[in-house]
Amino acid sequence: MKKYIMLIGLPASGKSTYLKELLIQYPEAVVISRDHFVEEKARELGSTYDQVFKEYSKEVDENFKNYVQHIRESLPDVVINDKTNLTNNNRDKEVQHFKDSGYELTYIFFEKPKRDVDHYVWKQRLRSRKGK
DSSP, rough: OOOOEEEOOTTTSSSHHHHHHHHHOOOTOOOOOHHHHHHHHHHHOOOOOHHHHHSSSSHHHHHHHHHHHHHHOOOEEEEESSSSSHHHHHHHHHHHHHHHHTTTEEEEOOOOOHHHHHHHHHHHHHHHSOOO
């Protein structure tokens, strides 16, 4: 059965780190990640994530939209969505096509840290990721 895995949580909550583990388990997976497009554009320009996020957001959004449409048309065996996806409405829109196409849906939630020490580490990670 085809799989659609959605990672849900705030920036710097561990989604991308967990994604690396998922890609070991599912090396053939196709990843939906807007951040990837921002990072790719930053490398292309020799720029930073933050600058590209501000100055090229329309171009990045258009490229990302086309990429997602391609994924919807090609229906790969495993799709992993690495986005914030905090609202039910947002999640429902994201998964509907794959649900209608018979994918098994898996949601993985990442919580904001509750302990002070973990909250401090999370804040440090968040500060280090400009544009997030």
